[in-house]
Amino acid sequence: MKTFATALAxxxxxAAPRLAEARQITLTTTLKRFGGxxxxxxxxxxxxxxxxxxxxWMAGGRPWFYRHMEGWMRASHGDMNGLDGxxxxxxxxxxxxxxxxxxxxxxxxxxxxxxxxxVSEGMMDSPAEVHMPLTTADSGKTVRGRAYVxxxxxxx
Amino acid sequence: xxRRLHNVPGLLAAxxxxxxxxxxxxxxxxxxxxxxxxxxxxxxxxxxxxAQHVATQVPGVTRLARQPSGLVxxxxxxxxxxxxxxxxxxxxxxxxxxxxxxxxxxxxGLHRSLLLQRTGRMIAGAAAAAMVLxxxxxxxxxxxxxxxxxxxxGRARGTLSQRLHVQIGRAVIFGLMLSALTGVWITxxxxxxxxxxxxxxxxxxxxxxxxxxxxxxxxxxxKAVPVDQLRELLFPxxxxxVFTLTTSAGQGYVDQANGHLLSWLPNGPMRRIYETVYMLxxxxxxxxxxxxxxxxxxxxxxxxxxxxxxxxxxxRALPRLRHNHGARTADTVILVGSEGNATWGFARTLHDALTxxxxxxxxxxxxxxxxxxxxxxxxxxxxxxxxxxxxxxxxQFMARLARMRHTPDYPVALLGFGDRSFxxxxxxxxxxxxxxxxxxxxxxxxxxxxxxxxxxxxARWGRAVGECLGLxxxxxxxxxxPRTRRLVLIERIDYGQEVQAPTAILRFAxxxxxxxxxxxxxxxxxxxxxxxxxxxxxxxxSSVRDGFLEICVKKHPGGACSGFLHSLEPGETVDCFVKPNxxxxxxxxxxxxxxxxxxxxxxxxxxxxxxxxxxxxxxLYFGGRDPSSDFLYADEMEQWLGERRLTxxxxxxxxxxxxxxxxxRVAQDAHHLRKMIQRGAQVMVCGGRDMAEGVVESLExxxxxxxxxxxxxxxxxxxxxxxx
Numbered sequence: 001m002k003t004f005a006t007a008l009a010x011x012x013x014x015a016a017p018r019l020a021e022a023r024q025i026t027l028t029t030t031l032k033r034f035g036g037x038x039x040x041x042x043x044x045x046x047x048x049x050x051x052x053x054x055x056x057w058m059a060g061g062r063p064w065f066y067r068h069m070e071g072w073m074r075a076s077h078g079d080m081n082g083l084d085g086x087x088x089x090x091x092x093x094x095x096x097x098x099x100x101x102x103x104x105x106x107x108x109x110x111x112x113x114x115x116x117x118x119v120s121e122g123m124m125d126s127p128a129e130v131h132m133p134l135t136t137a138d139s140g141k142t143v144r145g146r147a148y149v150x151x152x153x154x155x156x
Numbered sequence: 157x158x159r160r161l162h163n164v165p166g167l168l169a170a171x172x173x174x175x176x177x178x179x180x181x182x183x184x185x186x187x188x189x190x191x192x193x194x195x196x197x198x199x200x201x202x203x204x205x206x207a208q209h210v211a212t213q214v215p216g217v218t219r220l221a222r223q224p225s226g227l228v229x230x231x232x233x234x235x236x237x238x239x240x241x242x243x244x245x246x247x248x249x250x251x252x253x254x255x256x257x258x259x260x261x262x263x264x265g266l267h268r269s270l271l272l273q274r275t276g277r278m279i280a281g282a283a284a285a286a287m288v289l290x291x292x293x294x295x296x297x298x299x300x301x302x303x304x305x306x307x308x309x310g311r312a313r314g315t316l317s318q319r320l321h322v323q324i325g326r327a328v329i330f331g332l333m334l335s336a337l338t339g340v341w342i343t344x345x346x347x348x349x350x351x352x353x354x355x356x357x358x359x360x361x362x363x364x365x366x367x368x369x370x371x372x373x374x375x376x377x378x379k380a381v382p383v384d385q386l387r388e389l390l391f392p393x394x395x396x397x398v399f400t401l402t403t404s405a406g407q408g409y410v411d412q413a414n415g416h417l418l419s420w421l422p423n424g425p426m427r428r429i430y431e432t433v434y435m436l437x438x439x440x441x442x443x444x445x446x447x448x449x450x451x452x453x454x455x456x457x458x459x460x461x462x463x464x465x466x467x468x469x470x471x472r473a474l475p476r477l478r479h480n481h482g483a484r485t486a487d488t489v490i491l492v493g494s495e496g497n498a499t500w501g502f503a504r505t506l507h508d509a510l511t512x513x514x515x516x517x518x519x520x521x522x523x524x525x526x527x528x529x530x531x532x533x534x535x536x537x538x539x540x541x542x543x544x545x546x547x548x549x550x551x552q553f554m555a556r557l558a559r560m561r562h563t564p565d566y567p568v569a570l571l572g573f574g575d576r577s578f579x580x581x582x583x584x585x586x587x588x589x590x591x592x593x594x595x596x597x598x599x600x601x602x603x604x605x606x607x608x609x610x611x612x613x614x615a616r617w618g619r620a621v622g623e624c625l626g627l628x629x630x631x632x633x634x635x636x637x638p639r640t641r642r643l644v645l646i647e648r649i650d651y652g653q654e655v656q657a658p659t660a661i662l663r664f665a666x667x668x669x670x671x672x673x674x675x676x677x678x679x680x681x682x683x684x685x686x687x688x689x690x691x692x693x694x695x696x697x698s699s700v701r702d703g704f705l706e707i708c709v710k711k712h713p714g715g716a717c718s719g720f721l722h723s724l725e726p727g728e729t730v731d732c733f734v735k736p737n738x739x740x741x742x743x744x745x746x747x748x749x750x751x752x753x754x755x756x757x758x759x760x761x762x763x764x765x766x767x768x769x770x771x772x773x774x775x776l777y778f779g780g781r782d783p784s785s786d787f788l789y790a791d792e793m794e795q796w797l798g799e800r801r802l803t804x805x806x807x808x809x810x811x812x813x814x815x816x817x818x819x820x821r822v823a824q825d826a827h828h829l830r831k832m833i834q835r836g837a838q839v840m841v842c843g844g845r846d847m848a849e850g851v852v853e854s855l856e857x858x859x860x861x862x863x864x865x866x867x868x869x870x871x872x873x874x875x876x877x878x879x880x
Binding site: 035036037038061062063064065066067070071074077078080089122123124125126127128146147 | 218219231233238239240255256258261264265273274346348352354355357360390393397
């Protein structure tokens with residue numbers, strides 16, 4: 001399997017209060033051989049109430065296609081703000097997307113969750129492919145999605 | 157300029173366009189198949205009813221989508237499984253699992269990005285833009301070639317590849333133009349250069365009813381939408397969520413408890429434009445148009461092939477000029493009107509001689525006439541095509557001259573190239589001289605014309621030019637020897653000795669292991685007599701399929717080439733090349749052909765008859781002197797009549813008791829000929845000039861009662877002649 005890696009350093013949005021204690025996490029998403037065009041993948045964060053906090057990475061360049069990532073769409077209400085600088089190319093089947101994100105220490109083990117949505121044009125929408133609590137216990141644990149994600153893990 | 161606008165994008169994009177055209181043609185079939193397979197929608201069925209049916213049958217349904225073909229697909233997702241199923245849009249019944257065609261997915265990827273992702277999309281978009289340019293410049297070139305926009309659907313002329321290019325081009329241009337323009341628009345939208353309105357969504361409702369979800373079939377907002385307006389319906393994932401509804405009119409949210417429409421965004425104009433463009437490009441939702449566009453796309457590979465071939469031939473035909481300056485910087489302009497290439501050779505000699513004297517020469521076709529800001533003198537070398545017509549590279553000259561606003565102040569020297577055996581010696585150059593005179597152009601030298609490409613006359617003209625310019629100009633023209641093949645005489649049959657018209661039918665085969673050049677009956681064989689580089693042309697009486705090259709040659713007193721050919725014995729060789737003569741061929745189709753020829757003029761006509769294996773009606777009028785002496789092809793004619801290759805044979809002989817000329821037979825047969833011409837017959841005349849004039853005169857009487865003339869038939873390509 002070929003590895004498709006995107007490396008990037010993320011900075012927190014200027015609007016967010018600068019937190020003294022932050023660390024970089026690595027998110028690795030490998031797609032299944034689903035037999036279609038390269039897929040759009042959204043990685044985003046929700047708070048303990050299930051409310052959208054922010055998008056960590058958006059793979060796929062055409063904004064009008066984002067609404068097919070239904071989980072992300074419902075959570076963010078289609079908020080395109082803050083996607084500048086964290087948007088990349090869509091991901092081919094069987095390929096691996098690796099991204100880095102800065103996360104404040106205060107969010108870890110505090111009920112926050114990481115979500116992955118994915119969709120390929122002309123194929124089924126699959127909201128909430130993956131849902132992982134942002135805890136030290138879950139770091140490094142691999143999970144499988146329903147339609148598109150073969151494996152997902154994050155490392156603190 | 158127009159030609160360059162056609163050539164450059166054509167050559168650059170040819171390969172990509174062929175890939176896109178073929179993949180596009182293949183893709184055009186899918187919407188038709190899908191539309192024919194999809195069960196028809198029940199007009200009265202609402203989205204609410206359909207969704208209710210699906211919700212009860214498909215646990216965990218997340219989404220309903222109606223494709224342009226009418227097929228409805230439902231996505232489901234439970235902890236146990238996820239996938240897509242096809243839904244009967246009439247009944248809501250599950251038809252089976254849905255899987256997009258892998259072939260179609262691959263073809264679309266190839267078509268829109270050449271399987272190269274973002275870079276590929278850019279290349280594909282640029283190729284679509286090149287196609288727009290090709291269509292526009294192609295239409296312009298076609299109008300120019302056909303003699304104006306009104307005649308653009310007239311008869312295509314020229315070689316096979318030229319005809320194919322014109323005929324296929326005008327059949328597919330509208331389809332290709334539509335595909336290319338919509339393709340460019342989609343590319344621009346994909347790169348977000350023009351908005352497509354697809355990213356606009358209705359504002360998400362701030363509050364929902366929050367009550368117990370009602371059965372989907374009872375929701376008022378969904379009951380108001382018939383299924384054939386549905387695009388997509390997303391089911392809520394939890395009690396605080398809503399239905400997201402997209403229809404052909406817009407997008408909004410529906411409360412799952414009370415069925416109210418909570419917010420609604422109608423489609424904006426950019427979205428409507430984009431969706432129309434997308435439908436026109438893909439044929440999705442308009443499969444009949446899609447098939448037409450697909451068929452048109454199939455023309456593109458043929459156009460790319462013939463176009464490249466034509467460009468290559470034209471390029472190879474142009475002589476290579478050293479130190480050819482641009483039109484803006486040259487002090488000396490040499491314009492060339494040439495049909496074949498001979499006149500270009502003379503132009504090159506002049507160009508090189510003037511360049512050697514330190515002049516900055518610009519040598520170009522007469523068709524490229526424009527203003528020359530630095531010019532101090534101009535030379536025009538003009539040949540004549542056939543009986544007084546403009547040669548190919550000067551066909552636009554008169555029109556361009558008429559459009560010139562200012563008469564230049566520099567002097568111009570005009571030299572015609574012609575053949576004194578024509579009654580109108582160098583007629584086109586003569587017309588140019590009068591046109592220049594009318595516009596008060598300043599003549600450097602009195603207009604003159606030289607006969608049969610005589611290097612001596614050209615050198616003399618060069619000395620006169622030199623005197624005017626104060627230069628010692630020596631124009632030492634060495635005609636370029638055409639590339640020939642050596643052929644062996646395998647058979648000769650002699651006729652006409654007794655009537656003082658010695659004529660031979662000469663049949664040649666390639667020498668040794670050589671091959672025959674490609675030719676058809678009616679093309680011209682150029683023969684180089686020993687010691688001369690100036691070819692003489694004879695009409696071919698056979699086609700390459702016959703396996704031999706045959707010509708009819710009458711011996712002229714003092715004729716160097718005819719004397720040489722008549723002296724040949726079987727086994728001896730000649731140097732020969734073929735010049736296509738596409739204007740003199742039987743038109744395609746099944747209409748009758750009336751062949752009229754006298755003397756050696758029967759040669760190409762015999763070639764047409766010999767090739768008429770399909771038994772198309774061919775009527776030959778043959779004129780000679782005495783049937784016992786110069787009845788060329790007499791035995792073969794008998795055989796061809798028996799084989800139905802020849803339908804009727806009418807002869808006229810001028811040195812017997814009931815003397816008659818072939819034009820007399822035409823006049824006598826007026827009734828019969830009229831009937832055939834009314835049925836669409838084509839008239840082909842080959843022979844001497846006097847005979848041709850007599851035939852025209854007789855034919856005018858035949859045609860007058862029909863309200864026709866040879867001129868009118870000529871314009872349709874139904875009267876063609878090869879006269880010498």
